[in-house]
Amino acid sequence: MSGLDIGVFVPQLAFSYEDVLHRALRCEQLGIGSVWFYDHLYGPAAPSISSLEAWTTATAVLARTERLRVGHMVLCNQFRHPTLLAKMATTLDQISAGRLELGIGSGSIEDEHRRAGLDWGSFRERSERLGETLEILHQAFASGKVDFAGKHYIVRDMPIVPGPVQQPRPPIIVGGVGEKYTLPLVARYADVWNVPTSALGELEHKVSALRSICADIGRDPDSIVLSVEAVMALAPDEASLPDVRRIAEKRFGGPGFGLHDAGLIGTPQAIVSRLRELHGLGFRHVVLFTHDRASDETLELLASAVIPELAG
Numbered sequence: 001m002s003g004l005d006i007g008v009f010v011p012q013l014a015f016s017y018e019d020v021l022h023r024a025l026r027c028e029q030l031g032i033g034s035v036w037f038y039d040h041l042y043g044p045a046a047p048s049i050s051s052l053e054a055w056t057t058a059t060a061v062l063a064r065t066e067r068l069r070v071g072h073m074v075l076c077n078q079f080r081h082p083t084l085l086a087k088m089a090t091t092l093d094q095i096s097a098g099r100l101e102l103g104i105g106s107g108s109i110e111d112e113h114r115r116a117g118l119d120w121g122s123f124r125e126r127s128e129r130l131g132e133t134l135e136i137l138h139q140a141f142a143s144g145k146v147d148f149a150g151k152h153y154i155v156r157d158m159p160i161v162p163g164p165v166q167q168p169r170p171p172i173i174v175g176g177v178g179e180k181y182t183l184p185l186v187a188r189y190a191d192v193w194n195v196p197t198s199a200l201g202e203l204e205h206k207v208s209a210l211r212s213i214c215a216d217i218g219r220d221p222d223s224i225v226l227s228v229e230a231v232m233a234l235a236p237d238e239a240s241l242p243d244v245r246r247i248a249e250k251r252f253g254g255p256g257f258g259l260h261d262a263g264l265i266g267t268p269q270a271i272v273s274r275l276r277e278l279h280g281l282g283f284r285h286v287v288l289f290t291h292d293r294a295s296d297e298t299l300e301l302l303a304s305a306v307i308p309e310l311a312g
Contacts, residue, residue: 004279004310007034008299009073009229009289012052013043017060020052023294024061027068030303034069034101035061036229036287039076041112055080055088062096071101073194073229073287074175078107078118078126082133083155086140090164098165102137103173103194106130106182127181128152134172134189141169173227177206179213186224187213192285194227200258203228203281227285228278230262234271234290234298234306241266248291257289264288268305275310 010023024035038044039054058070080088085104093100106126107113113120120126132150139146140160148155164170174190176182177199186193187210199206207226214221233248235241245265252259259265263274275286290298 003284004275005033005285006275006302006307006310007036007069007071007285007287008032008294008302009036009038009287010294011043011289012037012054012057013046014049015052015293017052017057020057021061021064023299024065024068024070026296026299027294028065030299032068032299032303032307034071034287036071036073036101036103039072039074039079040109041079041116044109047115055092058100059092059095062092062099065099067099069099069101070096071173072103073196074103074105074173076107077104077130077133078113078120082136082153083140083146083158083160085133086137086146086160089137089170090140090160090162093164093166093170094162096165098170100164100166100170101173101192102170103175103192104130104133105175123178124181125152127178127185130174131185131189134174134185137172138169138189171225177202179206179209183210183213184217186210187217187219187221190224192225192227194229194285194287197229197231197258197262197289198256200228200230200261203278207282225285226281226283227287228283229287229289230264231257231259231289232262232264232271232291232302233259233266234264234301235267236297236301237267244291251291251293252289268301268309271306272309275306279310 037054043051062070129152132153144161144163146155146158171191173192174186175194211221231252233244235244
């Protein structure tokens with residue numbers, strides 16, 4: 001088996017920068033390829049708990065690492081004007097020598113928009129904005145200039161230089177599974193499609209839907225890397241599995257996390273088996289939420305007993 005890239009989600013909620021950096025450095029030391037952050041103005045449903053801003057955190061981590069790739073699952077398109085985002089992305093790709101992963105979505109939490117005085121709008125409107133942002137990003141990365149007139153954004157002869165280190169661009173990851181609005185954007189613009197935890201129970205259907213949309217517009221679906229995010233409850237042995245399962249249920253047992261749909265609860269052997277099943281469905285990239293928020297013990301077990309089994 002080859003080609004399964006495993007990254008780790010490191011939530012900023014109730015973590016200091018030192019907490020986040022420690023986990024990122026351990027991932028790099030252990031050979032885990034990437035870390036991922038969320039992009040919210042405060043932790044979802046936890047406005048009173050400290051939460052580091054997403055882009056600043058990624059910039060700081062990339063500046064302190066040498067090989068680790070860093071991205072977001074996913075940036076909220078509503079937070080940054082697309083021209084500014086293009087400039088931020090090319091700059092950070094330069095700073096990191098080409099290690100930026102550019103994940104983006106249409107926005108998911110209305111409350112933080114209301115509190116911050118940001119436009120929300122219908123899902124259709126948010127998807128329209130995201131589509132225009134993706135077009136602007138493609139222009140910026142391809143030509144170093146943006147000239148665009150859309151329904152939501154107008155940009156006139158705007159230079160974006162220097163361009164990115166990665167060619168033709170930093171990987172653009174579009175997250176979401178909506179068949180009416182999101183998947184058509186994936187088919188047209190994405191380098192990577194990420195399936196969120198909420199859709200883990202319908203993977204085969206969503207893959208089929210994306211392939212159908214790609215056929216309609218004449219894009220080879222195999223040119224899109226399939227990615228999935230999932231909660232993993234990794235236990236070193238059967239004796240410790242009940243405690244690991246209990247922690248996972250407490251933190252990620254609610255609706256939307258897909259803890260049981262993911263099937264990633266067990267010892268390394270069980271986790272490897274399930275990841276092979278995901279690979280068999282065509283997935284080449286996995287971002288793991290760990291049951292214990294990326295502790296040293298779990299990162300070390302992932303790197304020593306899971307990842308090597310998926311490398312050959």
